[in-house]
Amino acid sequence: MPENVLEKEDTPSIWERTVLRTYLVTSLVYPLWLAGIWLAPYLKSHSSRWASLVYALYAPVCHQVAGRSFFCFGQPLAVCARCSGIYVGFLLGLGVFPWLRKKGRLSLPSARVFLLVSAPIVLDTAANFLKVWSTPSVIRLVTGLLWGAILPFYFIPGVTDLFVTRRKNRLKSLPASP
Amino acid sequence: MTQQRPGMFQPALICGLAAGVLTAVPLINCLCCLWIIGGAILAAFLFSKRSPQPLTPGDGAVLGIMTGIVAAVADAIVSLPFEAMNREYVQRFLDQFSQFFEEMPRGWEKLVESRAAGASPAWFLLGLLASAVIYAAMGALGGVIGASTFARPKNPPAQGSPGETSPDPSHRQP
Numbered sequence: 001m002p003e004n005v006l007e008k009e010d011t012p013s014i015w016e017r018t019v020l021r022t023y024l025v026t027s028l029v030y031p032l033w034l035a036g037i038w039l040a041p042y043l044k045s046h047s048s049r050w051a052s053l054v055y056a057l058y059a060p061v062c063h064q065v066a067g068r069s070f071f072c073f074g075q076p077l078a079v080c081a082r083c084s085g086i087y088v089g090f091l092l093g094l095g096v097f098p099w100l101r102k103k104g105r106l107s108l109p110s111a112r113v114f115l116l117v118s119a120p121i122v123l124d125t126a127a128n129f130l131k132v133w134s135t136p137s138v139i140r141l142v143t144g145l146l147w148g149a150i151l152p153f154y155f156i157p158g159v160t161d162l163f164v165t166r167r168k169n170r171l172k173s174l175p176a177s178p
Numbered sequence: 179m180t181q182q183r184p185g186m187f188q189p190a191l192i193c194g195l196a197a198g199v200l201t202a203v204p205l206i207n208c209l210c211c212l213w214i215i216g217g218a219i220l221a222a223f224l225f226s227k228r229s230p231q232p233l234t235p236g237d238g239a240v241l242g243i244m245t246g247i248v249a250a251v252a253d254a255i256v257s258l259p260f261e262a263m264n265r266e267y268v269q270r271f272l273d274q275f276s277q278f279f280e281e282m283p284r285g286w287e288k289l290v291e292s293r294a295a296g297a298s299p300a301w302f303l304l305g306l307l308a309s310a311v312i313y314a315a316m317g318a319l320g321g322v323i324g325a326s327t328f329a330r331p332k333n334p335p336a337q338g339s340p341g342e343t344s345p346d347p348s349h350r351q352p
Contacts, residue, residue, distance in 0.1 A: 060201075060253070060309045061211045061316070083210050108235060108326035125209060151319060154235075158322030161236035 015164060016103070022160045026152070027094055034087050041075035054078060070137060081137035082125070085144020092145070093152035101153070106161055109153050121147045186237075189224035190244035193217040194317075197245065198252025204260055214249050214313050215320035218242035222324020233325040242321020246313035253313075254306045 036054055043051035055078050058064065062079040069076040070084060077084055101107070121143040127133050197217025200206050207213075221241050226233045233241070 057308070060305075061312055063208050063210060065208075080210070086211075106235065108322070111327045114323065114327060125212070129208065154322040154326060155319050158235040158239045158318065158325070161234060162239045162318075163236075165234065165236040 012103075012105075014167070015106070015160070018160045018164050018167075019101075019156065022156050022163070023094075023097065026156060026159075030091065030094065034091055037078045037084060037087060038072055040078035041072045044075040045073035068137065068140070070141070080140070082121070082140040082144040085141040085146075086148035086151075087144075088141075089145040089148020090151050093149040096149075097152050097156060101156075106157055108157055109150055114150065117146055117150045185228050186225060186241055186244065189221040189228075190241055191248055193221035193224065194245040194248025195252045196220075198249035198254075199256050201249065202253045202256035202260060211316050214246055214316040215323070217249055218245040218317040218320025219324040219327065221245045222321050223328050226324075226328040232329050234329075235322045235325045238321035238323075238325025239318040240321070242317035242319065242324070243314045244317070245321065246315070246317025247310050249317065250306060250310040250313040253309060254302065 036057060040051055040054040040058070043054060055064065058078040062083045064076070064078070065080060066076040068080045068082075070081055071077070079087065124135055124139065124143050128135060194217060197213045200209075200213045200217075209216075218238075218241065221244075222233055222238050225237075225241055
């Protein structure tokens with residue numbers, strides 16, 4: 001996969017340690033967010049009073065139209081089919097990230113790869129929005145999956161770079177020892 | 179590099195406002211989180227156009243977080259007039275919190291009552307806080323994508339300068 005490689009001035013050990021920490025924290029926290037998507041219909045099917053709270057948590061990031069969502073336990077998921085695809089895709093991307101990333105350096109997918117992966121979701125979303133066509137939920141899921149899978153390859157290195165650079169700046173600002 | 183540069187706030191403000199408004203308006207909001215990610219990518223583009231220095235992924239993340247927070251504020255404010263149009267969504271909130279009466283602490287009852295009477299500052303701030311956290315994470319993602327897409331090559335560092343290494347050509351993938 002062709003990649004943009006940006007200059008990294010930090011020692012590989014600091015970088016690797018920070019990547020590992022970012023990856024572990026993301027891998028621990030993210031499944032909780034993902035689980036909520038299925039937790040909402042489960043709670044609703046059991047007439048739990050917490051169901052609405054879980055649905056409400058996802059409301060800012062999804063239109064939650066039932067007709068465009070998959071159903072589980074007889075209830076719509078907390079997000080639409082496309083968003084489900086993006087979130088599940090992110091998890092798949094997290095799963096393969098350790099094997100596909102370039103070790104010891106900051107590398108991000110190239111613009112060409114990003115455009116290639118984004119083209120289906122952009123095209124399908126635009127066409128649905130403009131009523132050119134109406135795709136079934138499975139197609140929405142697949143376009144979301146494809147796009148979501150590339151996101152960890154931006155998120156992990158980006159957040160790692162943020163922490164590494166902040167650490168470096170903090171060390172620079174310390175007075176030199178005599 | 180991740181120290182906030184003087185020109186960082188303006189693109190974050192412009193793109194955050196645009197993304198927040200588009201997220202709040204009914205019908206257009208069908209693009210879900212893509213408005214926030216798209217807004218952060220656009221902010222990175224605007225910033226990289228103005229800045230003489232290249233935008234690093236860390237900078238992009240900071241810019242995206244700022245864009246996400248601005249978008250959350252804009253979304254919360256713009257959503258207020260649309261609240262009446264979105265009765266079903268509001269009703270869901272009310273139903274849910276009226277069910278909490280038995281379990282929730284006493285303070286919550288007053289909060290629910292005030293929510294039923296109309297928009298209360300407490301509910302507004304609670305929703306804003308939740309949106310800000312979620313939008314900031316999505317904005318960070320968009321900012322890094324923007325930094326990657328619109329990054330320009332750095333000028334080669336002066337030879338012998340401490341802590342600086344020239345970009346290693348072997349890092350570039352075929």
